[in-house]
Structures are given as C-alpha cells and as structure tokens.
Amino acid sequence: xxxxxxxxxxxxxxxxxxxxxxxxxxxxxxxxxxxxxxxxxxxxxxxxxxxxxxxxxxxxxxxxxxxxxxxxxxxxxxxxxxxxxxxxxxxxxxxxxxxxxxxxxxxxxxxxxxxxxxxxxxxxxxxxxxxxxxxxxxxxxxxxxxxxxxxxxxxxxxxxxxxxxxxxxxxxxxxxxxxxxxxxxxxxxxxxxxxxxxxxxxxxxxxxxxxxxxxxxxxxxxxxxxxxxxxxxxxxxxxxxxxxxxxxxxxxxxxxxxxxxxxxxxxxxxxxxxxxxxxxxxxxxxxxxxxxxxxxxxxxxxxxxxxxxxxxxxxxxxxxxxxxxxxxxxxxxxxxxxxxxxxxxxxxxxxxxxxxxxxxxxxxxxxxxxxxxxxxxxxxxxxxxxxxxxxxxxxxxxxxxxxxxxxxxxxxxxxxxxxxxxxxxxxxxxxxxxxxxxxxxxxxxxxxxxxxxxxxxxxxxxxxxxxxxxxx
Numbered sequence: 001x002x003x004x005x006x007x008x009x010x011x012x013x014x015x016x017x018x019x020x021x022x023x024x025x026x027x028x029x030x031x032x033x034x035x036x037x038x039x040x041x042x043x044x045x046x047x048x049x050x051x052x053x054x055x056x057x058x059x060x061x062x063x064x065x066x067x068x069x070x071x072x073x074x075x076x077x078x079x080x081x082x083x084x085x086x087x088x089x090x091x092x093x094x095x096x097x098x099x100x101x102x103x104x105x106x107x108x109x110x111x112x113x114x115x116x117x118x119x120x121x122x123x124x125x126x127x128x129x130x131x132x133x134x135x136x137x138x139x140x141x142x143x144x145x146x147x148x149x150x151x152x153x154x155x156x157x158x159x160x161x162x163x164x165x166x167x168x169x170x171x172x173x174x175x176x177x178x179x180x181x182x183x184x185x186x187x188x189x190x191x192x193x194x195x196x197x198x199x200x201x202x203x204x205x206x207x208x209x210x211x212x213x214x215x216x217x218x219x220x221x222x223x224x225x226x227x228x229x230x231x232x233x234x235x236x237x238x239x240x241x242x243x244x245x246x247x248x249x250x251x252x253x254x255x256x257x258x259x260x261x262x263x264x265x266x267x268x269x270x271x272x273x274x275x276x277x278x279x280x281x282x283x284x285x286x287x288x289x290x291x292x293x294x295x296x297x298x299x300x301x302x303x304x305x306x307x308x309x310x311x312x313x314x315x316x317x318x319x320x321x322x323x324x325x326x327x328x329x330x331x332x333x334x335x336x337x338x339x340x341x342x343x344x345x346x347x348x349x350x351x352x353x354x355x356x357x358x359x360x361x362x363x364x365x366x367x368x369x370x371x372x373x374x375x376x377x378x379x380x381x382x383x384x385x386x387x388x389x390x391x392x393x394x395x396x397x398x399x400x401x402x403x404x405x406x407x408x409x410x411x412x413x414x415x416x417x418x419x420x421x422x423x424x425x426x427x428x429x430x431x432x433x434x435x436x437x438x439x440x441x442x443x444x445x446x447x448x449x450x451x452x453x454x455x456x457x458x459x460x461x462x463x464x465x466x467x468x469x470x471x472x
Contacts, residue, residue: 020046022075025117039064040226046072054221057202065202069170070110077143081119090121090141091165099176101126108146127151128301135160149185163192174201236353238365240390245370248340253288258394268336270320271352282320292318295325323348339367342376346383
C-alpha cells in the first residue's frame with residue numbers, strides 16, 4: 001500500500017486543524033482538548049474524506065485513526081444538523097462498524113466529544129448489555145451511529161434502526177471486520193445501505209487478501225499509508241524469552257519482579273489465547289501476590305468496565321486478556337505488554353503490542369515463547385520483516401533454551417531488555433505528538449488512537465484520542 005496523492009487535496013507539510021476548513025463549532029471542540037496539529041494519518045486522510053473520496057487508511061495502532069474519520073464525518077453531515085425533537089429529523093447519516101465493544105465505545109466518545117457544540121446526535125450500540133436503553137436512544141433519532149455488527153442486526157430486526165439514509169460507512173479495524181467470521185453479518189448490513197455512499201476503511205494491518213476483498217466495497221479509493229505496513233511502532237522495545245509452557249506463569253512473576261528491581265512499573269497487559277486460560281492465569285497470578293484481573297468474551301460488559309476502571313486506577317497491576325483487548329483498548333502510558341502465548345494470527349501480535357509505546361511514549365513488549373510456538377514466531381517475524389530479539393529471562397526465572405540461533409535473530413546477551421516509559425506530567429493525557437524530519441519517522445512516533453469510552457466518557461482522555469500537539 002502506498003500514499004496516493006489526489007490533486008487539490010494533498011495537505012501542506014505543516015498544517016493545523018484550522019487549515020482543514022472545519023466548521024468553527026468543530027474547531028472549538030478540538031481546541032478545548034488543547035490540540036492544534038494533526039498526526040500524519042489525520043493530515044493525509046482528512047482532506048480526502050472531506051473531498052468525498054472512498055479511502056483505505058493504514059497506520060500503526062495508536063496514531064489517531066479515529067479522529068481521521070470522525071472529524072470529517074461531522075463536517076460532512078453538519079448540514080443535516082437540527083434542533084428539532086422529532087426523530088424523523090435525525091436519521092442515521094453515518095455508520096461506523098467496529099469488531100469489539102471496547103472500540104465501539106471509544107469511537108463513540110470521540111464522536112460525542114467533537115460534535116458536542118453541534119445539534120448532531122451520536123450513539124453506540126453493542127452486545128453484552130440490555131437492549132432497552134439502546135432502543136430508546138435509537139427511537140429518538142441519531143445521525144452518527146457506532147455499532148458492532150451483531151447488535152446492529154438485532155436492532156435492524158427489531159425495526160428500530162434504519163440505514164436507508166446512510167451517506168458514509170466506516171469499517172474500523174477493517175482487517176478484522178472483513179475477516180470471514182464477520183463477513184456474513186457485514187454483507188447483510190451493507191446490503192441495507194444506499195449504494196451511493198462514501199466508504200472508509202481504517203486499520204493498522206491490511207493483508208493482500210483483505211485489500212483485494214475490500215475493493216468490492218470501495219469505488220476508486222484513495223490509499224493512505226503513513227508508516228511501513230504491518231510494523232510495530234519504534235517506541236516499542238520487543239524481546240523474546242524462550243520458556244516452556246509449564247513455566248510461563250512463574251516466568252511472568254520473575255519478569256515483573258525484575259521490572260520492580262529496575263525501578264519500572266509492574267503494570268502490564270498479559271495476552272492469552274483462550275477465555276479459560278485467561279481466567280486461570282489471572283487467578284494464579286493473584287495467588288502469587290500480583291494484583292490481577294481478567295477480561296475476556298465470557299465477561300459481561302459491566303464486569304469488563306469495572307475491571308478496566310480498576311486497572312486504570314492502579315488497583316490492578318496485571319490485566320490478563322484475550323484478543324478482545326488487542327484492538328481499541330487505549331490506556332495512556334501503558335508501560336508493558338506480555339504475550340503469555342503467541343496469537344495464532346500474526347497480525348494480532350501487532351495489535352497486541354500496539355497497546356504500549358503509544359503517542360511517543362516508550363514501552364516494552366515481551367513474548368514468552370515455547371519451542372512448540374516456533375512456527376507462530378516465524379509467521380510474526382515474516383509479517384514484520386524482522387527478527388525479534390531473543391534474550392535470557394531475568395535471573396532466577398525458569399528458562400528454555402532456544403531451538404537454534406539460526407532460527408532467531410537478535411542478541412542473546414544479558415543486557416537489560418527494558419526501558420522506562422516516558423514520564424507524563426498529566427497521567428490522563430498522552431505525551432504530545434512530536435513530528436520528526438523524515439515522514440516515516442513522524443508516522444512511527446505518533447500515537448493518539450482513541451480513548452474515551454462510552455456512555456459516561458472519561459473526559460480527560462478524549463484529547464489523547466485525537467492526538468496532535470497540546471496547545472502551549
């Protein structure tokens with residue numbers, strides 16, 4: 001995928017949000033978050049979206065993709081804004097589909113925050129909660145709807161969601177949305193949307209197969225890529241520890257103890273592949289004296305929200321999660337991600353480690369790899385086009401010798417594999433995005449993806465979602 005220049009809409013090298021020609025009401029909402037300068041994905045995508053082009057946008061996780069489509073969507077449908085109480089005056093004009101509840105909630109917070117000075121209405125619907133409150137909101141009318149596919153189809157079946165006036169369709173995390181598991185529901189939804197629409201696909205990763213499939217939904221799309229495809233941010237320091245599956249729990253304890261000795265935070269997200277394994281590991285870490293909590297698909301939305309709140313407040317040190325937290329989950333200044341098991345899909349590895357090293361902050365991504373997972377590691381290295389650094393476990397931790405140095409790149413020396421995350425003056429805001437001279441480096445260093453969540457947004461986090469410079 002390569003950057004595509006369209007005459008008349010290519011932004012200048014240095015721009016501010018004011019240069020996009022956004023309505024003053026939108027600019028006011030942006031400025032209230034203290035930001036004036038867009039990130040690369042925003043700077044390159046927003047003009048194309050405003051011009052009405054279909055678009056495929058690829059950027060690393062945490063680079064502000066949500067604001068790249070939320071802001072121009074608000075601008076484009078602002079002409080429909082009405083202060084009328086009649087639901088008929090508030091049909092769905094823009095539909096954003098996401099693969100997970102957490103991401104849906106975070107996108108909805110962006111939409112609500114940046115449309116708050118307008119008469120546009122934004123809402124989110126997702127599974128795992130009672131439908132009654134969602135039904136009431138939809139019946140009152142909403143212009144911007146963010147949804148997970150299954151729950152949206154429930155509302156369509158109940159005759160409370162009508163997509164006949166949708167003008168803009170967004171597939172967020174498009175690689176997962178177009179995965180075969182989502183494709184049937186996605187096709188049913190798209191069949192209900194007018195063919196004359198604008199379609200936007202945003203994701204951190206696009207496989208050749210997914211790009212080919214996406215073409216059936218797009219018309220002469222503009223393609224924007226602000227960083228090397230399928231790459232992790234340069235702010236993430238990656239290391240592999242070879243350890244047998246039976247010893248991985250003890251290895252996590254030793255890794256966290258080593259981080260404590262080094263003066264680093266013990267807070268981390270630990271990824272597992274199964275719901276049962278996630279729950280078991282969380283309980284085992286609790287017995288080892290680590291404050292742990294679990295998030296997986298069997299948890300209700302209320303349970304997941306409480307666990308996330310406890311993690312953000314520091315009451316939980318280790319958040320054990322399945323891939324439900326690999327996309328969309330955005331926690332400021334997250335110092336460390338640990339892969340207890342490698343994912344079966346190599347692209348999910350990039351999304352997992354993208355939870356750290358966000359918005360220019362530094363982070364550590366640690367993978368505990370059993371010899372039986374060598375094929376998965378090979379797939380990850382092939383996707384990322386690099387060998388991952390294989391190092392010994394911290395002293396005292398159980399280890400497993402790696403199969404062979406020819407199979408694994410990187411140093412096997414004893415130097416520390418951890419680097420302290422950047423200190424933040426305000427824990428609720430990300431470090432301001434700071435562009436560097438080369439365009440690719442600027443993209444790698446960026447981060448704001450999306451943070452506020454749901455029905456009761458955590459106000460300070462919204463500015464972080466947008467990304468950009470904090471106004472002096």
